[in-house]
Amino acid sequence: MRSVAPADVAFDRSAPGRETSREPATVSRGNTLPAAASSPPRVVILGAGFGxxxxxxxxxxxxxxxxxxxxxxxxxxxxxxxxxxxxxxxPADIAWPVRAILRDQPNLRVVMATATGIDRDRRHVLTDQIALPFDHLVVATGATHSYFGHDEWAAVAPGLKRIEDATRIRGRLLAAFEKAEVTTDAEARRRLMTFVVIGGGPTGVEMAGAIAEVARQTLRRDFRRIDPALSRIVLVEAGPRLLPALPADLSAYAEAELRRMGVEVRTSSAVTSCDRLGIVMGTERLDAETLVWAAGVRASPAADWLGVESDRAGRIGVAPDLSVPGTAGIYAIGDTASLQGSDGRPIPGIAPAAKQMGRHVGRLIAARVAGDEAAASRPFRYRHHGDLATIGRRAAVVRIGRLHLKGFLGWLFWSLAHVYYLIGARNRIVVAFTWMWSYLTFQRGARLINS
Known part of the structure; x- marks a missing residue:
């Protein structure tokens, strides 16, 4: 890692990003990274997600x-x-060290730090560890859960965005069965064995189906005083149908499959309250030990850091080339950006879109550094590869253009696509083998309660 400069290193506003004086600067923890007079342009990328x-x-x-x-x-x-x-x-099956992924790229360094702001005038990024000067900035800070003004619900209804979220939900899910096994209160047992997933998009559908499989298949012979198959799994969606981004026939199939698996599907049911004992939908109370939030997301505070306008979800409205209007050399991509595609519809906040945006912006910056201004201003063109959602161990729905797949064929396509997009041969082999073993034995090997 390079050495860091004293706190009083600053940048000349007339030549953004270049150090020319000893004028005090506002930086994080008194650290900033210096650049030699002849150093190449500095590109800072915020976020090591897909984009x-x-x-x-x-x-x-x-x-x-x-x-x-x-x-x-x-x-x-x-x-x-x-x-x-x-x-x-x-967790290790779906996560990889960033340094290992990019170890063969000599012009890149990785900094583990939390971004806290962006100084547009002095052109540096503030973090809790160090200040990073930039000539070009790519904001790919992603999104977090949106509770629609009820952030207090986060403590009782965790969402699913990070490894920590997943292990916390896994712990709550498995612990609910353990508590139900020892309680002598019938009413408490019913609440412990009730699981509610809020949100009928792909994450909610996949989560509800997976919980049903855990209860009906994986755990069915593991307990002595309770029957996990008697668990109640409820999927709540405020809209009129599940998977609203998919055609009606695939949406109807997904709902029918979930019901066949024993999931209660409650559409047109908006959640009005969440607490540690359950949820309220209008005037109806539903007691449950475990709640999972899959109903909405909001972007990071990047728009506030940059002092630019954003939509209701906090996303920055970007220009056709993904640059942030009113700024020079700053781009926003992925869940941080809001842009309409060539069909007039908003580009979805999914991994393929973020990957395409990231690749596009990287090429734009490379072209600008090379002096190719024509290539450096090309508009972004999104190519939609399809929509996929799995419902269980042998059912999924897939839309690729006019092609609709469902059932086992859809599940097989879904599985192959996800294995293909994993990083590294080791993870592809491990995940494929784990899925095959689970399919044949109905077992899940990562049943650990560690929180």
């Missing part, structure tokens, strides 16, 4: 210094977090 990694890789051959910042040391494959939460996979 941030692709942006970094796209700059591998560019004459720039890249700094990738993330508060965690690993990249997480979020589409499979629900499988960690339901004990099908271990």
């Amino acid at each position: 941030g990694l692709e942006a970094a890789k796209a700059l591998a051959d560019a004459p720039v210094d890249v700094t990738l910042v993330d508060r965690q040391n690993h990249h997480c494959f979020q589409p499979l977090l629900y499988q960690v939460a339901t004990a099908a996979l271990s």
Whole structure:
């Protein structure tokens, strides 16, 4: 790691990002990274998610210094977090050290720190560890859970965005059965064996189906005083149907499959209150020990850091090339950005979109550094590869253009696609083998309560 400069290093406003004086600067913890007079342009990427990694890789051959910042040391494959939460996979199966992923890229360094702000005038990123000057900035800080103004619900209804979320939900799920095994109160046992998933999008559908499999199959012979198969799993959706982004026929199939698995599907039912004993839907009270939130997301506070406008979800409205209007050399991608595609619809906040955005911005910066202004201003063109959601061990729904797949064929396609997008041969082999073993034996090997 490079040495750090004293707290009083500052930057000349007339030449953003270049150190020219000893004028005091506001930095985090008194540290900033200096640049030599002849150093190449500095690119800072905030976030090592799908978009941030692709942006970094796209700059591998560019004459720039890249700094990738993330508060965690690993990249997480979020589409499979629900499988960690339901004990099908271990965290290490879907997460990889960022340094290992990018170890062969000599123009890149990784900084583990939490971003706390962006100084647009002096052109540096503030973190809890160090201040990072930049000439080009890529904001890929992602999104977190949105409780629609009720942030107090987070303590009782955790969402699913990070490894820590998944292991916490897994602990609550498995502990509920353990508590039910020893309680002598019938009413308490019913509440302990009731599980509520709030939100009928892909995450909610996948989570509800996986919990049903745990209760009906994995745990059915493991307890002596309770029958896990008698568990009540409820999926609550405020809208009129599940998977609203998918065609009606696939949505109806998903609901029918969930009901066949024993999941209660409650559509057109908005949650109005959550507490440690359950939820309220309008005037109806539903007692439950375990709640999982899958109903909404909001972007990071990047818009506030930059002092620019954002939509209701906190996303920055970006220009067609993904640059942030009113700023120079600053881009927003993934869940941080709001942009309409060529079809007039908002680009979805999914991994393939973030990867495409990251690759595009990386190429734009490389072109700008090379002096190719025409290539440096090309608009982003999103290519939608399809929509997928799995419902259980042998059922999924898939839409690729006009092609609709469901049932076992959809599940097989879903499985192959997710294995393909995993990072590294080791993880692909482990996940594929684990799924095959679980399919044949109905077992889940990651049933650990560690929180």
